[in-house]
Amino acid sequence: MPHADIDKIAEETGFSGVVSIDRxxxxxxxxxxxxxxxxxxVPNTVGTRFGIASGSKxxxxxxxxxxxxDGxxxxxxxxxxLLGDDLPLIADDVTVExxxxxxxxxGDYLDEEGDFSVTDYLIGAxxxxxxxxxxxxxxxxHPAKFRAGERFAYCNGGFVVLALLAERASGAGYHDLVRERVLRPAGMTGTDFLRSDELPAxxxxxxxxLEGVDRSNVFHLPVLATGDGGIHTTAADMSAFWRALYAGQIVTSPEEAVRPRRDVPEEGMRYGRGFWLHASSDAAILVGYDAGASFKSSHDPGTGVTRTVLSNTSPGAWPLARALEI
Incomplete structure:
Protein backbone atom coordinates (compact mmCIF):
# COMPACT_ATOMS: atom_id res chain seq x y z
CA MET A 1 0.00 0.00 0.00
CA PRO A 2 1.50 3.41 -0.96
CA HIS A 3 2.57 5.40 2.07
CA ALA A 4 0.64 8.44 0.84
CA ASP A 5 -2.55 6.38 1.04
CA ILE A 6 -1.85 5.59 4.69
CA ASP A 7 -1.43 9.30 5.40
CA LYS A 8 -4.67 10.04 3.55
CA ILE A 9 -6.70 7.51 5.53
CA ALA A 10 -5.18 8.77 8.78
CA GLU A 11 -6.14 12.34 7.89
CA GLU A 12 -9.66 11.48 6.72
CA THR A 13 -10.44 9.42 9.84
CA GLY A 14 -8.72 11.65 12.38
CA PHE A 15 -6.52 8.74 13.34
CA SER A 16 -4.60 9.03 16.60
CA GLY A 17 -1.84 6.48 17.00
CA VAL A 18 1.01 4.74 15.20
CA VAL A 19 1.23 2.66 12.03
CA SER A 20 4.26 0.43 11.48
CA ILE A 21 5.26 -1.98 8.72
CA ASP A 22 8.51 -3.92 8.72
CA ARG A 23 10.02 -6.88 6.93
CA VAL A 42 1.39 16.19 23.47
CA PRO A 43 1.83 14.48 20.08
CA ASN A 44 2.12 10.77 19.57
CA THR A 45 5.54 9.55 18.42
CA VAL A 46 6.59 6.24 16.92
CA GLY A 47 7.92 5.34 20.37
CA THR A 48 4.72 6.16 22.27
CA ARG A 49 3.36 3.35 24.42
CA PHE A 50 -0.28 2.37 23.86
CA GLY A 51 -2.66 0.13 25.75
CA ILE A 52 -3.54 -2.82 23.53
CA ALA A 53 -6.54 -4.27 25.39
CA SER A 54 -7.06 -7.92 24.42
CA GLY A 55 -3.94 -7.86 22.28
CA SER A 56 -2.05 -9.00 25.35
CA LYS A 57 -4.03 -12.27 25.61
CA ASP A 70 8.72 -26.28 32.29
CA GLY A 71 6.36 -28.89 33.72
CA LEU A 82 -5.90 -24.97 41.42
CA LEU A 83 -8.99 -22.89 42.21
CA GLY A 84 -10.08 -25.05 45.14
CA ASP A 85 -13.35 -23.61 46.44
CA ASP A 86 -13.03 -20.39 44.42
CA LEU A 87 -15.36 -19.78 41.45
CA PRO A 88 -17.63 -22.78 42.09
CA LEU A 89 -19.65 -22.24 38.89
CA ILE A 90 -16.64 -23.23 36.75
CA ALA A 91 -17.22 -26.87 35.79
CA ASP A 92 -14.85 -29.47 37.21
CA ASP A 93 -13.78 -30.65 33.73
CA VAL A 94 -12.65 -27.21 32.42
CA THR A 95 -8.94 -27.42 31.58
CA VAL A 96 -6.12 -25.05 30.72
CA GLU A 97 -6.53 -26.07 27.07
CA GLY A 107 -19.70 -17.56 32.16
CA ASP A 108 -17.92 -14.31 31.34
CA TYR A 109 -17.70 -11.24 33.58
CA LEU A 110 -17.29 -9.15 30.41
CA ASP A 111 -19.43 -10.98 27.88
CA GLU A 112 -18.89 -9.52 24.42
CA GLU A 113 -22.09 -11.17 23.22
CA GLY A 114 -23.99 -8.89 25.59
CA ASP A 115 -25.65 -5.58 24.77
CA PHE A 116 -23.37 -2.81 25.97
CA SER A 117 -21.42 0.19 24.74
CA VAL A 118 -17.66 0.62 24.98
CA THR A 119 -18.37 3.80 26.97
CA ASP A 120 -20.34 1.94 29.65
CA TYR A 121 -18.85 1.53 33.14
CA LEU A 122 -18.64 -2.25 33.34
CA ILE A 123 -16.20 -3.25 36.06
CA GLY A 124 -17.20 -1.30 39.16
CA ALA A 125 -14.35 -0.08 41.34
CA HIS A 142 -21.65 -16.33 36.13
CA PRO A 143 -23.33 -19.61 35.11
CA ALA A 144 -21.71 -21.79 32.45
CA LYS A 145 -22.88 -21.15 28.89
CA PHE A 146 -22.14 -24.64 27.52
CA ARG A 147 -20.21 -27.81 28.27
CA ALA A 148 -16.42 -27.56 28.10
CA GLY A 149 -15.09 -28.25 24.62
CA GLU A 150 -18.48 -28.00 22.93
CA ARG A 151 -17.77 -24.87 20.86
CA PHE A 152 -15.83 -21.61 20.60
CA ALA A 153 -17.06 -18.55 22.50
CA TYR A 154 -14.67 -15.67 23.10
CA CYS A 155 -14.25 -15.30 26.86
CA ASN A 156 -12.40 -12.48 28.61
CA GLY A 157 -12.90 -14.04 32.02
CA GLY A 158 -11.26 -17.23 30.85
CA PHE A 159 -7.95 -15.44 30.42
CA VAL A 160 -8.18 -13.91 33.89
CA VAL A 161 -8.73 -17.44 35.17
CA LEU A 162 -5.63 -18.50 33.23
CA ALA A 163 -3.65 -15.76 34.97
CA LEU A 164 -4.93 -17.05 38.33
CA LEU A 165 -3.96 -20.63 37.47
CA ALA A 166 -0.51 -19.52 36.32
CA GLU A 167 0.06 -17.66 39.58
CA ARG A 168 -1.05 -20.56 41.74
CA ALA A 169 0.91 -23.16 39.77
CA SER A 170 4.14 -21.16 39.73
CA GLY A 171 4.01 -19.20 42.98
CA ALA A 172 4.83 -16.01 41.07
CA GLY A 173 2.60 -13.04 40.27
CA TYR A 174 1.07 -12.79 36.82
CA HIS A 175 2.80 -9.51 35.95
CA ASP A 176 6.21 -10.91 36.84
CA LEU A 177 5.50 -14.11 34.92
CA VAL A 178 4.81 -12.16 31.74
CA ARG A 179 7.81 -9.88 32.28
CA GLU A 180 10.21 -12.77 32.86
CA ARG A 181 8.81 -15.35 30.44
CA VAL A 182 7.63 -13.17 27.54
CA LEU A 183 8.82 -9.57 27.59
CA ARG A 184 12.43 -10.14 28.66
CA PRO A 185 13.26 -12.97 26.21
CA ALA A 186 11.60 -10.97 23.42
CA GLY A 187 13.61 -7.83 24.21
CA MET A 188 10.44 -5.79 24.68
CA THR A 189 12.03 -3.05 26.76
CA GLY A 190 9.22 -0.54 26.18
CA THR A 191 6.39 -2.87 27.18
CA ASP A 192 4.97 -3.15 30.69
CA PHE A 193 1.91 -3.12 32.90
CA LEU A 194 1.19 0.56 33.59
CA ARG A 195 -1.27 1.90 36.13
CA SER A 196 -3.89 3.95 34.34
CA ASP A 197 -3.81 6.58 37.06
CA GLU A 198 -0.05 7.20 36.83
CA LEU A 199 0.86 6.87 33.17
CA PRO A 200 4.43 7.91 32.35
CA ALA A 201 5.20 10.73 29.93
CA LEU A 210 -17.58 10.86 22.76
CA GLU A 211 -18.19 13.68 20.31
CA GLY A 212 -16.83 16.99 21.53
CA VAL A 213 -15.58 15.54 24.83
CA ASP A 214 -11.99 14.64 25.68
CA ARG A 215 -12.73 12.07 28.39
CA SER A 216 -10.13 9.48 29.32
CA ASN A 217 -10.73 5.79 30.00
CA VAL A 218 -9.30 5.87 33.53
CA PHE A 219 -12.60 4.78 35.14
CA HIS A 220 -13.49 2.23 32.48
CA LEU A 221 -10.64 -0.26 32.76
CA PRO A 222 -8.81 -2.01 35.60
CA VAL A 223 -6.22 0.32 37.06
CA LEU A 224 -3.62 -2.39 36.33
CA ALA A 225 -4.06 -4.92 33.54
CA THR A 226 -4.24 -8.65 34.11
CA GLY A 227 -4.68 -11.80 32.03
CA ASP A 228 -7.38 -10.67 29.62
CA GLY A 229 -5.65 -7.56 28.33
CA GLY A 230 -4.41 -4.02 28.74
CA ILE A 231 -0.62 -4.05 28.72
CA HIS A 232 1.11 -1.02 27.12
CA THR A 233 3.53 -1.50 24.24
CA THR A 234 5.15 0.17 21.24
CA ALA A 235 5.24 -0.56 17.53
CA ALA A 236 8.93 -1.50 17.69
CA ASP A 237 8.32 -3.87 20.59
CA MET A 238 5.55 -5.64 18.67
CA SER A 239 7.96 -6.25 15.81
CA ALA A 240 10.53 -7.59 18.28
CA PHE A 241 7.85 -9.77 19.82
CA TRP A 242 6.86 -11.49 16.59
CA ARG A 243 10.47 -12.16 15.60
CA ALA A 244 11.27 -13.60 19.03
CA LEU A 245 8.15 -15.76 19.03
CA TYR A 246 8.88 -17.41 15.71
CA ALA A 247 12.56 -17.76 16.57
CA GLY A 248 11.60 -19.92 19.55
CA GLN A 249 12.98 -17.43 22.08
CA ILE A 250 9.79 -17.28 24.19
CA VAL A 251 8.67 -20.89 23.96
CA THR A 252 10.74 -23.49 22.15
CA SER A 253 7.78 -24.64 20.04
CA PRO A 254 5.90 -21.52 18.87
CA GLU A 255 3.54 -23.67 16.82
CA GLU A 256 1.95 -24.66 20.13
CA ALA A 257 0.54 -21.13 20.23
CA VAL A 258 -0.14 -20.42 16.56
CA ARG A 259 -1.36 -23.74 15.16
CA PRO A 260 -5.10 -23.53 14.38
CA ARG A 261 -7.31 -25.14 17.02
CA ARG A 262 -10.71 -23.76 16.02
CA ASP A 263 -12.38 -22.28 12.96
CA VAL A 264 -14.27 -19.10 13.81
CA PRO A 265 -16.26 -18.40 10.62
CA GLU A 266 -18.26 -15.55 12.15
CA GLU A 267 -14.97 -13.64 12.50
CA GLY A 268 -13.52 -14.85 9.20
CA MET A 269 -10.51 -16.23 11.09
CA ARG A 270 -9.22 -19.22 12.98
CA TYR A 271 -7.96 -19.41 16.56
CA GLY A 272 -4.91 -21.01 18.14
CA ARG A 273 -4.01 -20.63 21.80
CA GLY A 274 -4.28 -16.94 22.61
CA PHE A 275 -3.81 -15.92 18.97
CA TRP A 276 -6.15 -15.22 16.08
CA LEU A 277 -5.02 -16.77 12.80
CA HIS A 278 -5.70 -15.76 9.22
CA ALA A 279 -8.39 -17.85 7.55
CA SER A 280 -6.15 -19.15 4.77
CA SER A 281 -2.54 -18.02 5.32
CA ASP A 282 0.00 -18.68 8.10
CA ALA A 283 -0.28 -15.15 9.47
CA ALA A 284 -0.90 -14.80 13.22
CA ILE A 285 -2.84 -11.84 14.58
CA LEU A 286 -3.34 -10.07 17.90
CA VAL A 287 -6.34 -7.77 18.29
CA GLY A 288 -7.51 -5.45 21.05
CA TYR A 289 -10.56 -3.23 21.49
CA ASP A 290 -11.72 -1.42 24.59
CA ALA A 291 -12.57 1.98 25.98
CA GLY A 292 -9.83 4.27 24.69
CA ALA A 293 -7.83 1.56 22.91
CA SER A 294 -7.78 -0.24 19.58
CA PHE A 295 -4.98 -2.38 18.23
CA LYS A 296 -4.17 -4.91 15.56
CA SER A 297 -0.85 -6.52 14.73
CA SER A 298 -0.12 -9.37 12.35
CA HIS A 299 2.95 -11.31 11.34
CA ASP A 300 3.37 -13.54 8.31
CA PRO A 301 6.22 -15.98 9.02
CA GLY A 302 6.55 -16.76 5.32
CA THR A 303 7.28 -13.19 4.20
CA GLY A 304 8.61 -11.89 7.54
CA VAL A 305 6.24 -8.93 7.28
CA THR A 306 4.79 -7.39 10.45
CA ARG A 307 1.99 -4.83 10.27
CA THR A 308 0.90 -3.00 13.42
CA VAL A 309 -1.68 -0.30 14.13
CA LEU A 310 -1.98 1.12 17.65
CA SER A 311 -4.50 3.78 18.64
CA ASN A 312 -5.54 5.59 21.81
CA THR A 313 -9.19 5.74 20.72
CA SER A 314 -11.72 2.91 20.57
CA PRO A 315 -12.46 3.00 16.81
CA GLY A 316 -9.15 4.45 15.61
CA ALA A 317 -7.23 1.38 14.44
CA TRP A 318 -9.86 -0.28 12.27
CA PRO A 319 -9.87 1.78 9.02
CA LEU A 320 -6.11 1.52 8.69
CA ALA A 321 -6.01 -2.12 9.74
CA ARG A 322 -8.54 -2.94 7.03
CA ALA A 323 -6.60 -0.96 4.43
CA LEU A 324 -3.38 -2.76 5.39
CA GLU A 325 -5.20 -6.11 5.32
CA ILE A 326 -4.15 -6.98 8.83
Whole structure:
Protein backbone atom coordinates (compact mmCIF):
# COMPACT_ATOMS: atom_id res chain seq x y z
CA MET A 1 0.00 0.00 0.00
CA PRO A 2 1.50 3.41 -0.96
CA HIS A 3 2.57 5.40 2.07
CA ALA A 4 0.64 8.44 0.84
CA ASP A 5 -2.55 6.38 1.04
CA ILE A 6 -1.85 5.59 4.69
CA ASP A 7 -1.43 9.30 5.40
CA LYS A 8 -4.67 10.04 3.55
CA ILE A 9 -6.70 7.51 5.53
CA ALA A 10 -5.18 8.77 8.78
CA GLU A 11 -6.14 12.34 7.89
CA GLU A 12 -9.66 11.48 6.72
CA THR A 13 -10.44 9.42 9.84
CA GLY A 14 -8.72 11.65 12.38
CA PHE A 15 -6.52 8.74 13.34
CA SER A 16 -4.60 9.03 16.60
CA GLY A 17 -1.84 6.48 17.00
CA VAL A 18 1.01 4.74 15.20
CA VAL A 19 1.23 2.66 12.03
CA SER A 20 4.26 0.43 11.48
CA ILE A 21 5.26 -1.98 8.72
CA ASP A 22 8.51 -3.92 8.72
CA ARG A 23 10.02 -6.88 6.93
CA UNK A 24 12.37 -9.15 8.90
CA UNK A 25 13.01 -6.30 11.33
CA UNK A 26 13.75 -3.70 8.64
CA UNK A 27 11.30 -0.81 8.98
CA UNK A 28 9.49 -0.01 5.74
CA UNK A 29 7.04 2.49 7.24
CA UNK A 30 6.58 3.97 10.71
CA UNK A 31 4.49 7.06 11.35
CA UNK A 32 2.74 8.63 14.33
CA UNK A 33 -0.44 10.69 14.14
CA UNK A 34 -2.57 12.67 16.56
CA UNK A 35 -2.16 13.40 20.22
CA UNK A 36 -1.05 11.24 23.13
CA UNK A 37 -2.47 13.82 25.54
CA UNK A 38 -5.15 16.18 24.28
CA UNK A 39 -5.17 18.44 27.33
CA UNK A 40 -1.50 19.32 27.03
CA UNK A 41 -1.31 18.85 23.24
CA VAL A 42 1.39 16.19 23.47
CA PRO A 43 1.83 14.48 20.08
CA ASN A 44 2.12 10.77 19.57
CA THR A 45 5.54 9.55 18.42
CA VAL A 46 6.59 6.24 16.92
CA GLY A 47 7.92 5.34 20.37
CA THR A 48 4.72 6.16 22.27
CA ARG A 49 3.36 3.35 24.42
CA PHE A 50 -0.28 2.37 23.86
CA GLY A 51 -2.66 0.13 25.75
CA ILE A 52 -3.54 -2.82 23.53
CA ALA A 53 -6.54 -4.27 25.39
CA SER A 54 -7.06 -7.92 24.42
CA GLY A 55 -3.94 -7.86 22.28
CA SER A 56 -2.05 -9.00 25.35
CA LYS A 57 -4.03 -12.27 25.61
CA UNK A 58 -1.26 -13.70 23.46
CA UNK A 59 1.26 -12.78 26.17
CA UNK A 60 -0.87 -14.52 28.79
CA UNK A 61 -1.08 -17.61 26.61
CA UNK A 62 2.68 -17.70 26.12
CA UNK A 63 3.35 -17.29 29.84
CA UNK A 64 1.07 -20.28 30.46
CA UNK A 65 2.66 -22.31 27.66
CA UNK A 66 6.10 -21.61 29.09
CA UNK A 67 4.89 -23.02 32.41
CA UNK A 68 3.65 -26.09 30.51
CA UNK A 69 7.07 -26.34 28.86
CA ASP A 70 8.72 -26.28 32.29
CA GLY A 71 6.36 -28.89 33.72
CA UNK A 72 4.70 -26.60 36.26
CA UNK A 73 1.27 -27.04 34.71
CA UNK A 74 -0.20 -29.11 31.85
CA UNK A 75 -2.75 -28.43 29.15
CA UNK A 76 -4.95 -31.03 30.86
CA UNK A 77 -4.69 -29.41 34.29
CA UNK A 78 -8.20 -28.63 35.45
CA UNK A 79 -9.04 -25.18 36.70
CA UNK A 80 -10.68 -26.75 39.75
CA UNK A 81 -7.44 -28.42 40.84
CA LEU A 82 -5.90 -24.97 41.42
CA LEU A 83 -8.99 -22.89 42.21
CA GLY A 84 -10.08 -25.05 45.14
CA ASP A 85 -13.35 -23.61 46.44
CA ASP A 86 -13.03 -20.39 44.42
CA LEU A 87 -15.36 -19.78 41.45
CA PRO A 88 -17.63 -22.78 42.09
CA LEU A 89 -19.65 -22.24 38.89
CA ILE A 90 -16.64 -23.23 36.75
CA ALA A 91 -17.22 -26.87 35.79
CA ASP A 92 -14.85 -29.47 37.21
CA ASP A 93 -13.78 -30.65 33.73
CA VAL A 94 -12.65 -27.21 32.42
CA THR A 95 -8.94 -27.42 31.58
CA VAL A 96 -6.12 -25.05 30.72
CA GLU A 97 -6.53 -26.07 27.07
CA UNK A 98 -10.21 -25.10 27.11
CA UNK A 99 -9.38 -21.70 28.56
CA UNK A 100 -6.57 -21.06 26.06
CA UNK A 101 -8.84 -21.81 23.10
CA UNK A 102 -12.04 -20.07 24.32
CA UNK A 103 -13.87 -23.40 24.50
CA UNK A 104 -14.32 -23.58 28.28
CA UNK A 105 -17.98 -22.56 28.25
CA UNK A 106 -17.58 -20.63 31.51
CA GLY A 107 -19.70 -17.56 32.16
CA ASP A 108 -17.92 -14.31 31.34
CA TYR A 109 -17.70 -11.24 33.58
CA LEU A 110 -17.29 -9.15 30.41
CA ASP A 111 -19.43 -10.98 27.88
CA GLU A 112 -18.89 -9.52 24.42
CA GLU A 113 -22.09 -11.17 23.22
CA GLY A 114 -23.99 -8.89 25.59
CA ASP A 115 -25.65 -5.58 24.77
CA PHE A 116 -23.37 -2.81 25.97
CA SER A 117 -21.42 0.19 24.74
CA VAL A 118 -17.66 0.62 24.98
CA THR A 119 -18.37 3.80 26.97
CA ASP A 120 -20.34 1.94 29.65
CA TYR A 121 -18.85 1.53 33.14
CA LEU A 122 -18.64 -2.25 33.34
CA ILE A 123 -16.20 -3.25 36.06
CA GLY A 124 -17.20 -1.30 39.16
CA ALA A 125 -14.35 -0.08 41.34
CA UNK A 126 -11.55 0.11 38.76
CA UNK A 127 -9.02 1.27 41.36
CA UNK A 128 -9.34 -1.99 43.30
CA UNK A 129 -8.27 -4.13 40.35
CA UNK A 130 -4.52 -4.13 40.83
CA UNK A 131 -3.95 -7.88 41.24
CA UNK A 132 -5.32 -10.97 39.54
CA UNK A 133 -6.78 -12.25 42.82
CA UNK A 134 -8.75 -9.00 43.11
CA UNK A 135 -10.79 -10.12 40.09
CA UNK A 136 -12.33 -13.07 41.96
CA UNK A 137 -15.55 -11.20 42.92
CA UNK A 138 -16.01 -10.08 39.30
CA UNK A 139 -15.43 -13.60 37.95
CA UNK A 140 -17.82 -15.25 40.39
CA UNK A 141 -21.53 -15.86 39.91
CA HIS A 142 -21.65 -16.33 36.13
CA PRO A 143 -23.33 -19.61 35.11
CA ALA A 144 -21.71 -21.79 32.45
CA LYS A 145 -22.88 -21.15 28.89
CA PHE A 146 -22.14 -24.64 27.52
CA ARG A 147 -20.21 -27.81 28.27
CA ALA A 148 -16.42 -27.56 28.10
CA GLY A 149 -15.09 -28.25 24.62
CA GLU A 150 -18.48 -28.00 22.93
CA ARG A 151 -17.77 -24.87 20.86
CA PHE A 152 -15.83 -21.61 20.60
CA ALA A 153 -17.06 -18.55 22.50
CA TYR A 154 -14.67 -15.67 23.10
CA CYS A 155 -14.25 -15.30 26.86
CA ASN A 156 -12.40 -12.48 28.61
CA GLY A 157 -12.90 -14.04 32.02
CA GLY A 158 -11.26 -17.23 30.85
CA PHE A 159 -7.95 -15.44 30.42
CA VAL A 160 -8.18 -13.91 33.89
CA VAL A 161 -8.73 -17.44 35.17
CA LEU A 162 -5.63 -18.50 33.23
CA ALA A 163 -3.65 -15.76 34.97
CA LEU A 164 -4.93 -17.05 38.33
CA LEU A 165 -3.96 -20.63 37.47
CA ALA A 166 -0.51 -19.52 36.32
CA GLU A 167 0.06 -17.66 39.58
CA ARG A 168 -1.05 -20.56 41.74
CA ALA A 169 0.91 -23.16 39.77
CA SER A 170 4.14 -21.16 39.73
CA GLY A 171 4.01 -19.20 42.98
CA ALA A 172 4.83 -16.01 41.07
CA GLY A 173 2.60 -13.04 40.27
CA TYR A 174 1.07 -12.79 36.82
CA HIS A 175 2.80 -9.51 35.95
CA ASP A 176 6.21 -10.91 36.84
CA LEU A 177 5.50 -14.11 34.92
CA VAL A 178 4.81 -12.16 31.74
CA ARG A 179 7.81 -9.88 32.28
CA GLU A 180 10.21 -12.77 32.86
CA ARG A 181 8.81 -15.35 30.44
CA VAL A 182 7.63 -13.17 27.54
CA LEU A 183 8.82 -9.57 27.59
CA ARG A 184 12.43 -10.14 28.66
CA PRO A 185 13.26 -12.97 26.21
CA ALA A 186 11.60 -10.97 23.42
CA GLY A 187 13.61 -7.83 24.21
CA MET A 188 10.44 -5.79 24.68
CA THR A 189 12.03 -3.05 26.76
CA GLY A 190 9.22 -0.54 26.18
CA THR A 191 6.39 -2.87 27.18
CA ASP A 192 4.97 -3.15 30.69
CA PHE A 193 1.91 -3.12 32.90
CA LEU A 194 1.19 0.56 33.59
CA ARG A 195 -1.27 1.90 36.13
CA SER A 196 -3.89 3.95 34.34
CA ASP A 197 -3.81 6.58 37.06
CA GLU A 198 -0.05 7.20 36.83
CA LEU A 199 0.86 6.87 33.17
CA PRO A 200 4.43 7.91 32.35
CA ALA A 201 5.20 10.73 29.93
CA UNK A 202 5.74 8.37 26.97
CA UNK A 203 2.34 6.62 27.27
CA UNK A 204 -0.76 7.73 25.40
CA UNK A 205 -3.92 8.57 27.32
CA UNK A 206 -6.86 6.51 26.06
CA UNK A 207 -9.89 8.55 24.97
CA UNK A 208 -13.54 7.55 24.75
CA UNK A 209 -15.48 7.96 21.49
CA LEU A 210 -17.58 10.86 22.76
CA GLU A 211 -18.19 13.68 20.31
CA GLY A 212 -16.83 16.99 21.53
CA VAL A 213 -15.58 15.54 24.83
CA ASP A 214 -11.99 14.64 25.68
CA ARG A 215 -12.73 12.07 28.39
CA SER A 216 -10.13 9.48 29.32
CA ASN A 217 -10.73 5.79 30.00
CA VAL A 218 -9.30 5.87 33.53
CA PHE A 219 -12.60 4.78 35.14
CA HIS A 220 -13.49 2.23 32.48
CA LEU A 221 -10.64 -0.26 32.76
CA PRO A 222 -8.81 -2.01 35.60
CA VAL A 223 -6.22 0.32 37.06
CA LEU A 224 -3.62 -2.39 36.33
CA ALA A 225 -4.06 -4.92 33.54
CA THR A 226 -4.24 -8.65 34.11
CA GLY A 227 -4.68 -11.80 32.03
CA ASP A 228 -7.38 -10.67 29.62
CA GLY A 229 -5.65 -7.56 28.33
CA GLY A 230 -4.41 -4.02 28.74
CA ILE A 231 -0.62 -4.05 28.72
CA HIS A 232 1.11 -1.02 27.12
CA THR A 233 3.53 -1.50 24.24
CA THR A 234 5.15 0.17 21.24
CA ALA A 235 5.24 -0.56 17.53
CA ALA A 236 8.93 -1.50 17.69
CA ASP A 237 8.32 -3.87 20.59
CA MET A 238 5.55 -5.64 18.67
CA SER A 239 7.96 -6.25 15.81
CA ALA A 240 10.53 -7.59 18.28
CA PHE A 241 7.85 -9.77 19.82
CA TRP A 242 6.86 -11.49 16.59
CA ARG A 243 10.47 -12.16 15.60
CA ALA A 244 11.27 -13.60 19.03
CA LEU A 245 8.15 -15.76 19.03
CA TYR A 246 8.88 -17.41 15.71
CA ALA A 247 12.56 -17.76 16.57
CA GLY A 248 11.60 -19.92 19.55
CA GLN A 249 12.98 -17.43 22.08
CA ILE A 250 9.79 -17.28 24.19
CA VAL A 251 8.67 -20.89 23.96
CA THR A 252 10.74 -23.49 22.15
CA SER A 253 7.78 -24.64 20.04
CA PRO A 254 5.90 -21.52 18.87
CA GLU A 255 3.54 -23.67 16.82
CA GLU A 256 1.95 -24.66 20.13
CA ALA A 257 0.54 -21.13 20.23
CA VAL A 258 -0.14 -20.42 16.56
CA ARG A 259 -1.36 -23.74 15.16
CA PRO A 260 -5.10 -23.53 14.38
CA ARG A 261 -7.31 -25.14 17.02
CA ARG A 262 -10.71 -23.76 16.02
CA ASP A 263 -12.38 -22.28 12.96
CA VAL A 264 -14.27 -19.10 13.81
CA PRO A 265 -16.26 -18.40 10.62
CA GLU A 266 -18.26 -15.55 12.15
CA GLU A 267 -14.97 -13.64 12.50
CA GLY A 268 -13.52 -14.85 9.20
CA MET A 269 -10.51 -16.23 11.09
CA ARG A 270 -9.22 -19.22 12.98
CA TYR A 271 -7.96 -19.41 16.56
CA GLY A 272 -4.91 -21.01 18.14
CA ARG A 273 -4.01 -20.63 21.80
CA GLY A 274 -4.28 -16.94 22.61
CA PHE A 275 -3.81 -15.92 18.97
CA TRP A 276 -6.15 -15.22 16.08
CA LEU A 277 -5.02 -16.77 12.80
CA HIS A 278 -5.70 -15.76 9.22
CA ALA A 279 -8.39 -17.85 7.55
CA SER A 280 -6.15 -19.15 4.77
CA SER A 281 -2.54 -18.02 5.32
CA ASP A 282 0.00 -18.68 8.10
CA ALA A 283 -0.28 -15.15 9.47
CA ALA A 284 -0.90 -14.80 13.22
CA ILE A 285 -2.84 -11.84 14.58
CA LEU A 286 -3.34 -10.07 17.90
CA VAL A 287 -6.34 -7.77 18.29
CA GLY A 288 -7.51 -5.45 21.05
CA TYR A 289 -10.56 -3.23 21.49
CA ASP A 290 -11.72 -1.42 24.59
CA ALA A 291 -12.57 1.98 25.98
CA GLY A 292 -9.83 4.27 24.69
CA ALA A 293 -7.83 1.56 22.91
CA SER A 294 -7.78 -0.24 19.58
CA PHE A 295 -4.98 -2.38 18.23
CA LYS A 296 -4.17 -4.91 15.56
CA SER A 297 -0.85 -6.52 14.73
CA SER A 298 -0.12 -9.37 12.35
CA HIS A 299 2.95 -11.31 11.34
CA ASP A 300 3.37 -13.54 8.31
CA PRO A 301 6.22 -15.98 9.02
CA GLY A 302 6.55 -16.76 5.32
CA THR A 303 7.28 -13.19 4.20
CA GLY A 304 8.61 -11.89 7.54
CA VAL A 305 6.24 -8.93 7.28
CA THR A 306 4.79 -7.39 10.45
CA ARG A 307 1.99 -4.83 10.27
CA THR A 308 0.90 -3.00 13.42
CA VAL A 309 -1.68 -0.30 14.13
CA LEU A 310 -1.98 1.12 17.65
CA SER A 311 -4.50 3.78 18.64
CA ASN A 312 -5.54 5.59 21.81
CA THR A 313 -9.19 5.74 20.72
CA SER A 314 -11.72 2.91 20.57
CA PRO A 315 -12.46 3.00 16.81
CA GLY A 316 -9.15 4.45 15.61
CA ALA A 317 -7.23 1.38 14.44
CA TRP A 318 -9.86 -0.28 12.27
CA PRO A 319 -9.87 1.78 9.02
CA LEU A 320 -6.11 1.52 8.69
CA ALA A 321 -6.01 -2.12 9.74
CA ARG A 322 -8.54 -2.94 7.03
CA ALA A 323 -6.60 -0.96 4.43
CA LEU A 324 -3.38 -2.76 5.39
CA GLU A 325 -5.20 -6.11 5.32
CA ILE A 326 -4.15 -6.98 8.83
Missing amino acids: AGQVEFAQAYGLANRTYR GFTALAVLSLVQ LITLDTTARS HLLTHTSGI AHELTTTEAFLPLLDG DAAVGYLP
